Amino acid sequence: LETMAQPVISVNGEHVAPVCDTMADVISTQKLELVQSLNMDRFTLRFKPRGLEWMYVCKEDKDMGFIMSVSAIIIALAAAALFLVNPYIISSCWILLAFYVPALTYIALYITSQLDVSLFKHHHAILRWVQRNCPVRYAIFTCTSLILPVLVVLSLMHCHVTGQELHYGNATSHASAACDFPEFSILTLIIAIKLPLLYTSLHVFYIWTLTMVMAPTAMALAFCVYRPVFDRKLHYLMEFYDDAGSNVEVPNYLYIGLISIVLAVISNILHGRMGEVIYRFSYLCSWRITNKQRATELLQLHNKDLLLNIIPKHVADYFLSVTPGCGDLYSKSHRDAAVLFASIPNFELFQESSQTQEECCVEYVRVLNEIWCEFDMLVMSKHADGSPRFTNVEKIKTISSTYTYMVAAGLSNDNNACASSNSRRGSSIESTGGRSSSAHVQQDVLTTVTNKSTNAVSDLIQLAQAMQAKLHDISGSAFYDFQLRAGVHHGPLTSGVIGAKKPLFDIFGDTVNIASRMDSTGDSGKIQVTQDVAEELTALGYRCEARGSIEVKGKGMMRTAFVLSS
Numbered sequence: 001l002e003t004m005a006q007p008v009i010s011v012n013g014e015h016v017a018p019v020c021d022t023m024a025d026v027i028s029t030q031k032l033e034l035v036q037s038l039n040m041d042r043f044t045l046r047f048k049p050r051g052l053e054w055m056y057v058c059k060e061d062k063d064m065g066f067i068m069s070v071s072a073i074i075i076a077l078a079a080a081a082l083f084l085v086n087p088y089i090i091s092s093c094w095i096l097l098a099f100y101v102p103a104l105t106y107i108a109l110y111i112t113s114q115l116d117v118s119l120f121k122h123h124h125a126i127l128r129w130v131q132r133n134c135p136v137r138y139a140i141f142t143c144t145s146l147i148l149p150v151l152v153v154l155s156l157m158h159c160h161v162t163g164q165e166l167h168y169g170n171a172t173s174h175a176s177a178a179c180d181f182p183e184f185s186i187l188t189l190i191i192a193i194k195l196p197l198l199y200t201s202l203h204v205f206y207i208w209t210l211t212m213v214m215a216p217t218a219m220a221l222a223f224c225v226y227r228p229v230f231d232r233k234l235h236y237l238m239e240f241y242d243d244a245g246s247n248v249e250v251p252n253y254l255y256i257g258l259i260s261i262v263l264a265v266i267s268n269i270l271h272g273r274m275g276e277v278i279y280r281f282s283y284l285c286s287w288r289i290t291n292k293q294r295a296t297e298l299l300q301l302h303n304k305d306l307l308l309n310i311i312p313k314h315v316a317d318y319f320l321s322v323t324p325g326c327g328d329l330y331s332k333s334h335r336d337a338a339v340l341f342a343s344i345p346n347f348e349l350f351q352e353s354s355q356t357q358e359e360c361c362v363e364y365v366r367v368l369n370e371i372w373c374e375f376d377m378l379v380m381s382k383h384a385d386g387s388p389r390f391t392n393v394e395k396i397k398t399i400s401s402t403y404t405y406m407v408a409a410g411l412s413n414d415n416n417a418c419a420s421s422n423s424r425r426g427s428s429i430e431s432t433g434g435r436s437s438s439a440h441v442q443q444d445v446l447t448t449v450t451n452k453s454t455n456a457v458s459d460l461i462q463l464a465q466a467m468q469a470k471l472h473d474i475s476g477s478a479f480y481d482f483q484l485r486a487g488v489h490h491g492p493l494t495s496g497v498i499g500a501k502k503p504l505f506d507i508f509g510d511t512v513n514i515a516s517r518m519d520s521t522g523d524s525g526k527i528q529v530t531q532d533v534a535e536e537l538t539a540l541g542y543r544c545e546a547r548g549s550i551e552v553k554g555k556g557m558m559r560t561a562f563v564l565s566s
Helices: 019-036 050-057 064-085 087-114 118-132 134-145 147-157 183-198 204-225 227-243 253-308 313-320 347-352 357-380 429-436 439-478 510-520 531-539
Strands: 009-011 014-016 159-162 165-168 171-173 331-343 393-399 404-409 485-498 504-508 527-530 543-552 556-565
Touching: 050 253, 064 087, 064 118, 064 134, 064 147, 064 183, 087 118, 118 134, 134 147, 134 183, 134 204, 147 183, 147 204, 183 204, 183 253, 204 253, 227 253, 253 313, 313 485, 331 439, 331 510, 347 357, 357 393, 357 404, 357 439, 393 439, 393 504, 404 439, 439 485, 439 527, 439 531, 439 556, 485 510, 485 531, 510 527, 527 531, 531 543, 531 556
Parallel strands: 485 527
Antiparallel strands: 009 014, 159 165, 165 171, 331 404, 331 485, 393 404, 485 504, 527 556, 543 556
């Protein structure tokens, strides 16, 4: 990382450290923290937290297929060398099948799983199961590690010395090359002892156990059972050099082999411990990084949930996904959306009915919070199949001064866009449809928008009726007859997010003002709409009662109606 050439990065005139240098510093800091907090036993190298130790021991070994393939090649070459020296052991090779079949089966699964053939697709699942199954994996490694020691024992079993005569099974010879090279058995044993070091995913105690089982067993067999074979080799070489008149000192292959086995055991212990420390440190690093990633993901989800409590989902998605060409300002024009104002005009009288100031504050907050929370649950309610009960309905805000609950519907029907007046990329339906679409296409668009707005108004009417029923239930528990007054209207409006600190999603326009006037000029316990909205609701099957013309601030006389039922 330090030797990589990194370009100088400048942001707003200030030089910023290259990414690789920053990552190198992070990695170095992580290493220092891990070394300081490495919670492992000094002797056994086990993680003190039991859960972490179990995850490390039984983690998936993704390199098992490659390691087993390399082990099979090493075992095959060592076995071929023994077969060339002592061909009589071929007759006893059926004994090896008990040890070699698991390894060969796994290697066959590994090779076939790499092929893009539909016939072998299920092999990949079996391979993953073996890699994740700790006992099966250890059993395969154990059988593979015992192949070469068993092969050595089989090669020496065919050598029987009587005096100076060497017997090979049913044959007898003084000059046969079969058991004249017992040093090959020692070399094969050393390979067998070093072979477990390939199994990097195994616990160091497993490697030590295999080493301490194979090494003493080999030494006992060499000293006690098959020592005559090595003595005959030594006697033969001494006679050979004496006949040749040479004063060469003949090495004792038995002692050299035993010393080599002892050195192999020591190197296994040291190398295994060093490798275990490295692999555990690497696992601990990856484990901590994974945990931090998960913590970051959970934090992001938590932050998104908090954001969704402030602004609608489609607006949150807009801010979370960087849209080219759009600034931080979010504003959007809606062709037709519905707005509901629902207020509790007699809640102030309930507040004044409390006897003391402290009782007033506590009961006021408790009841108002219960009402708003129940209304929130209605907005977010779903059917039994999980679909939203009220489609595209968003809570805008609550107005404490008038005890009003404000809701809008149809805000997320249009495509998300940066529709502010300063945006260079217009995305409204009018701009694209007016220049490039035919008249009948425009008519279809208008029909679709009208249907969406009608559905939005219907959803808000159903929501207002559900609010009335819920407020009636709350009135029974609060021992006060609360009355809900609601007003609904639909039309064009603009939505946007305002404020840098504690940003607020709000809607603006004449449609919002008319809906607010439908609420403020209405009667308690009723839902008031304009005459146009009443006609649309009547077409949907709602019963409406004409109220006549009323004075609306800023609008003059307007014909309105009350929605009775659906």
